Amino acid sequence: MIKPENLVYSRTKVLTDNIMHYCPGCSHGTVHKLIAEVIDEMGIQDKTIGVSPVGCGVFAYNYIDIDWLEAAHGRAPALATAAKRLNPDKYVFTYQGDGDLASIGTAEIMHACNRGENIVVIFINNAIYGMTGGQMAPTTLIGQVTATTPHGRNVELNGYPLKITELIAQLPGTCYVTRQTVYNPLTVRKTKRAIRKAFENSMLKKGTSFVEVVGTCSSGWKLTPVAANQWMIDNMFPEYPLGDMKDK
Amino acid sequence: MAKIKGTIVVDIEQCKGCGVCVTSCPTKTIALGRDVNGKGYNYMQMVNPESCTGCTNCATVCPDTVITVYRVKVEE
Ligand SMILES: Cc1ncc(C[n+]2csc(CCOP(=O)(O)OP(=O)(O)O)c2C)c(N)n1
Ligand code: SF4
Ligand code: SF4
Ligand code: SF4
Ligand SMILES: [Mg+2]
Numbered sequence: 177m178i179k180p181e182n183l184v185y186s187r188t189k190v191l192t193d194n195i196m197h198y199c200p201g202c203s204h205g206t207v208h209k210l211i212a213e214v215i216d217e218m219g220i221q222d223k224t225i226g227v228s229p230v231g232c233g234v235f236a237y238n239y240i241d242i243d244w245l246e247a248a249h250g251r252a253p254a255l256a257t258a259a260k261r262l263n264p265d266k267y268v269f270t271y272q273g274d275g276d277l278a279s280i281g282t283a284e285i286m287h288a289c290n291r292g293e294n295i296v297v298i299f300i301n302n303a304i305y306g307m308t309g310g311q312m313a314p315t316t317l318i319g320q321v322t323a324t325t326p327h328g329r330n331v332e333l334n335g336y337p338l339k340i341t342e343l344i345a346q347l348p349g350t351c352y353v354t355r356q357t358v359y360n361p362l363t364v365r366k367t368k369r370a371i372r373k374a375f376e377n378s379m380l381k382k383g384t385s386f387v388e389v390v391g392t393c394s395s396g397w398k399l400t401p402v403a404a405n406q407w408m409i410d411n412m413f414p415e416y417p418l419g420d421m422k423d424k
Numbered sequence: 425m426a427k428i429k430g431t432i433v434v435d436i437e438q439c440k441g442c443g444v445c446v447t448s449c450p451t452k453t454i455a456l457g458r459d460v461n462g463k464g465y466n467y468m469q470m471v472n473p474e475s476c477t478g479c480t481n482c483a484t485v486c487p488d489t490v491i492t493v494y495r496v497k498v499e500e
Contacts, residue, residue, distance in 0.1 A: 185483040
């Protein structure tokens with residue numbers, strides 16, 4: 177049975193052979209795979225520029241075999257703006273975590289989306305600062321225990337979870353704003369379709385396409401990967417409901 | 425009647441034993457084994473190879489993209 181003519185799924189060549197440094201089960205790996213598959217299927221490997229963040233996704237350039245820029249913390253949308261304006265024939269995307277995009281980089285993402293830059297934003301919301309050891313992020317849930325909220329996030333002290341994707345959907349510069357996830361085959365396939373649509377939009381001069389992916393950080397959440405998926409279903413989706421917020 | 429049969433090939437040394445493929449397999453074909461790879465992870469193995477349908481679910485969800493899937497139609 178193991179013959180080329182029977183092959184139905186294999187690793188895309190747009191992923192490098194490097195073993196990802198991510199923890200077992202980390203959603204970053206799944207989303208990297210989807211971006212690479214979309215680039216492969218669209219035949220745009222030589223026409224795509226990614227901008228990687230500060231956060232666990234910082235080494236994305238080691239895994240997806242395209243041209244990359246590496247931004248200072250939160251500044252990926254500013255670099256992507258320059259890359260796209262100077263290379264309008266290239267597909268340009270940012271890849272950002274919730275600390276990167278919704279905390280230190282709030283100004284950059286808001287203004288890039290409000291200007292309607294023809295870029296794609298891939299936003300990985302795992303409700304925590306994964307890379308630095310699991311501190312509270314703006315997206316951390318009320319009551320969620322993190323390294324900096326050992327008794328759970330408390331509204332009086334820490335404010336409310338920031339639904340930044342809902343804010344971004346209000347901006348006239350955005351054309352497509354959606355929230356997806358990647359915990360089972362169905363949601364992985366839906367997220368791939370969303371990423372593909374976002375990449376296609378970026379050549380149609382329609383404005384910014386923004387794809388949030390609600391993901392897990394099993395190390396930061398201190399759960400096994402499978403338990404983290406369940407925790408996400410039970411706790412993250414009520415606060416961050418899945419689906420399209422805007423598609424024009 | 426034609427029947428669909430599948431099989432998978434796992435890059436054992438790159439598997440991190442996360443188990444998300446196991447919960448996505450509709451036919452209970454795969455499980456994390458007791459053996460460990462060079463990194464110390466209990467890598468995923470086929471425990472019921474004859475039940476695989478080649479549906480690609482496991483490969484689709486694998487964060488490290490270490491699963492290759494094959495499928496054939498067999499006449500009975
Ligand atoms: C200017 C600056 N401030 C702070 C840091 C420390 N730092 C590194 S990653 C990070 C947050 C990462 O969280 P997130 O963007 O959610 O990414 P994740 O690791 O969860 O994917 C912070 C605060 C830094 N590297 N640079
Ligand atoms: S710390 Fe969290 S976000 Fe970072 S690689 Fe590990 S699981 Fe992924
Ligand atoms: S291809 Fe489908 S049936 Fe076969 S092991 Fe993977 S998930 Fe299970
Ligand atoms: S999903 Fe991939 S890395 Fe995780 S156990 Fe299965 S084969 Fe291994
Ligand atoms: Mg994060």
